[in-house]
Amino acid sequence: MNLISPSSTTSLSQSSERSLSLQRVSIHLGGREIIHDVSAEINKGEFIGILGPNGAGKSTLMKAILGLCPFRKGIIQFFGKPPGQANTFIGYMPQAQSISEQTSLSARSLVAAVHQGEHWGIPWPSSARQAAVHRALELAGALSYADRSFSILSGGEKKRVMLAQAVIDEPKMLILDEPLASLDPKNQKHLVDCIANIKKKTAATILFIAHDANPLLGVMDRVMYMAGGKARLGKVDEVISSQSLSELYGIPIHVTKSEGRLFIVNAESNIAEAACCH
Amino acid sequence: MTCLFTYLTYDFVRNALFAGSIVALLGAVIGYFVILRNVGFAAHALAHIGFTGATGAALFGLTPLSGMLLISCIAGSLMGISGNKLQRSELAIGMVLSVSLGLGTLFLSLYRGYAGETSSILFGNIFGIAPSQLYEIFLLAACSLGAISICSRRLLFASLQPDLAAARGISLTLHAILFMLLLAVSVTLASQVVGTLLVFTLIVGPAGIAMRLTRSFWTGILCSIFLGLITVWSGILLACATNWPPSFWISSILFFLYLCTSIFLKP
Ligand SMILES: Nc1ncnc2c1ncn2[C@@H]1O[C@H](COP(=O)(O)OP(=O)(O)OP(=O)(O)O)[C@@H](O)[C@H]1O
Numbered sequence: 194m195n196l197i198s199p200s201s202t203t204s205l206s207q208s209s210e211r212s213l214s215l216q217r218v219s220i221h222l223g224g225r226e227i228i229h230d231v232s233a234e235i236n237k238g239e240f241i242g243i244l245g246p247n248g249a250g251k252s253t254l255m256k257a258i259l260g261l262c263p264f265r266k267g268i269i270q271f272f273g274k275p276p277g278q279a280n281t282f283i284g285y286m287p288q289a290q291s292i293s294e295q296t297s298l299s300a301r302s303l304v305a306a307v308h309q310g311e312h313w314g315i316p317w318p319s320s321a322r323q324a325a326v327h328r329a330l331e332l333a334g335a336l337s338y339a340d341r342s343f344s345i346l347s348g349g350e351k352k353r354v355m356l357a358q359a360v361i362d363e364p365k366m367l368i369l370d371e372p373l374a375s376l377d378p379k380n381q382k383h384l385v386d387c388i389a390n391i392k393k394k395t396a397a398t399i400l401f402i403a404h405d406a407n408p409l410l411g412v413m414d415r416v417m418y419m420a421g422g423k424a425r426l427g428k429v430d431e432v433i434s435s436q437s438l439s440e441l442y443g444i445p446i447h448v449t450k451s452e453g454r455l456f457i458v459n460a461e462s463n464i465a466e467a468a469c470c471h
Numbered sequence: 472m473t474c475l476f477t478y479l480t481y482d483f484v485r486n487a488l489f490a491g492s493i494v495a496l497l498g499a500v501i502g503y504f505v506i507l508r509n510v511g512f513a514a515h516a517l518a519h520i521g522f523t524g525a526t527g528a529a530l531f532g533l534t535p536l537s538g539m540l541l542i543s544c545i546a547g548s549l550m551g552i553s554g555n556k557l558q559r560s561e562l563a564i565g566m567v568l569s570v571s572l573g574l575g576t577l578f579l580s581l582y583r584g585y586a587g588e589t590s591s592i593l594f595g596n597i598f599g600i601a602p603s604q605l606y607e608i609f610l611l612a613a614c615s616l617g618a619i620s621i622c623s624r625r626l627l628f629a630s631l632q633p634d635l636a637a638a639r640g641i642s643l644t645l646h647a648i649l650f651m652l653l654l655a656v657s658v659t660l661a662s663q664v665v666g667t668l669l670v671f672t673l674i675v676g677p678a679g680i681a682m683r684l685t686r687s688f689w690t691g692i693l694c695s696i697f698l699g700l701i702t703v704w705s706g707i708l709l710a711c712a713t714n715w716p717p718s719f720w721i722s723s724i725l726f727f728l729y730l731c732t733s734i735f736l737k738p
């Protein structure tokens with residue numbers, strides 16, 4: 194019972210509509226099986242929330258999709274190609290901030306450096322680049338502090354600069370690894386709205402890793418819940434339900450809804466948390 | 472003013488200015504990437520490793536320049552293999568640095584006739600540059616600048632946002648090796664001007680100060696080139712005027728500029 198979830202949307206679509214297809218993928222790292230037999234079909238333009246506890250393999254699966262982490266079994270197709278061959282379609286926001294903390298460069302030049310960064314030659318300044326940078330900063334909502342030095346920005350502002358870097362080359366798929374980490378609830382909402390807006394404007398497929406389902410309710414089309422090496426993809430109500438999560442975790446889990454928010458309760462330890470971190 | 476022009480009539484001053492300008496230009500550009508990539512210590516170590524190459528070259532009948540070039544290119548590509556983890560491998564770099572300096576002392580003791588030139592390797596001898604050397608320096612610098620222009624956009628991307636660059640299909644290791652090779656060449660050339668001990672000043676100094684003064688890539692790199700050229704020129708001319716070594720002047724001017732930026736700029 195490893196992963197399934199032919200939901201109504203996937204069964205209708207053709208394979209040309211797929212942006213990502215995983216077939217029975219297993220990933221081994223350091224002699225351990227991190228991901229076991231995961232399959233999923235994701236359509237173009239979908240907003241997928243990826244949830245699950247620490248160490249569930251969320252980041253690892255994303256790296257496998259990017260072609261940065263080898264996988265032992267299965268097939269990954271990314272826009273119909275194996276991982277690593279359609280990489281220019283990708284916008285990626287890593288979980289760890291990889292921009293050097295000491296850099297005195299402005300946010301604007303950090304975003305400009307990414308623009309068509311895989312091309313050869315000299316990155317001459319051009320008005321086309323300036324316009325693209327402006328647009329990306331606008332999409333990410335980072336225009337107001339774009340000319341300040343990156344090192345003095347706040348954690349949330351840095352996240353938006355990294356988001357602008359991820360969206361500048363109009364990616365067909367945006368992979369965001371925990372963009373909400375260390376943001377306050379108000380800014381979480383702002384960032385989610387901002388990403389929903391990016392989806393609307395660019396029609397990009399979005400894979401959004403988060404620890405709490407609640408900020409994503411209403412924006413995500415489907416959810417992929419990962420736990421114990423397995424994953425389950427489907428509509429929010431189907432996947433984040435007592436029965437489905439109990440199966441995934443192998444222990445009794447209660448999901449309760451109150452005032453429009455989801456809470457997941459581990460029936461054994463009786464710890465309730467806003468969905469979904471155990 | 473008149474004395475300035477009399478200096479320029481001497482061949483060795485003109486050669487020094489020419490070699491100094493080339494090296495300053497290359498050093499400023501490569502140095503800017505050194506700062507971006509945060510590999511200052513590796514740059515410093517490469518220069519010192521070059522000392523071993525220069526002393527060893529005498530034993531094997533090579534010119535000091537080719538000996539230095541050889542050994543720092545080998546060391547540079549080895550460092551490059553660790554890719555973007557290089558900034559964190561200080562221990563490894565330090566160990567390689569000390570073993571190669573130890574080897575350098577051995578070479579020095581084996582080949583006694585060479586001892587006289589040790590000080591020019593360590594502290595530079597820009598006024599002693601022969602026209603044939605000038606040609607070598609020019610050629611090497613032109614090749615390095617050519618190489619860096621071809622890959623500067625990718626290198627910038629890989630240096631500033633490595634995770635995203637890797638996700639877009641840029642090989643971080645390959646670019647790290649390429650960069651370290653270019654750094655090895657620049658460091659070797661810079662040591663012709665200021666000596667292996669002071670290479671850090673010329674490679675990292677102008678770029679580091681430029682980084683403090685600017686907020687964007689292009690202003691930064693232009694500022695770095697400007698500072699590098701101004702320092703080398705004034706260092707050489709002041710050396711003519713005072714008869715003190717140019718390496719002293721170059722490093723002092725850069726230190727003075729650094730001090731000014733530290734005092735007048737709030738971090
Ligand atoms: N290079 C590696 N070698 C060995 N094990 C690894 C490696 N990278 C990750 N792992 C292991 O794989 C598991 C999944 O890691 P991953 O980073 O994908 O988790 P995650 O779901 O993203 O967790 P988090 O919510 O904490 O970010 C962890 O147990 C981790 O220790």
Ligand SMILES: [Mg+2]
Nearest residue numbers: 251252253288
């Ligand atoms: Mg993770």
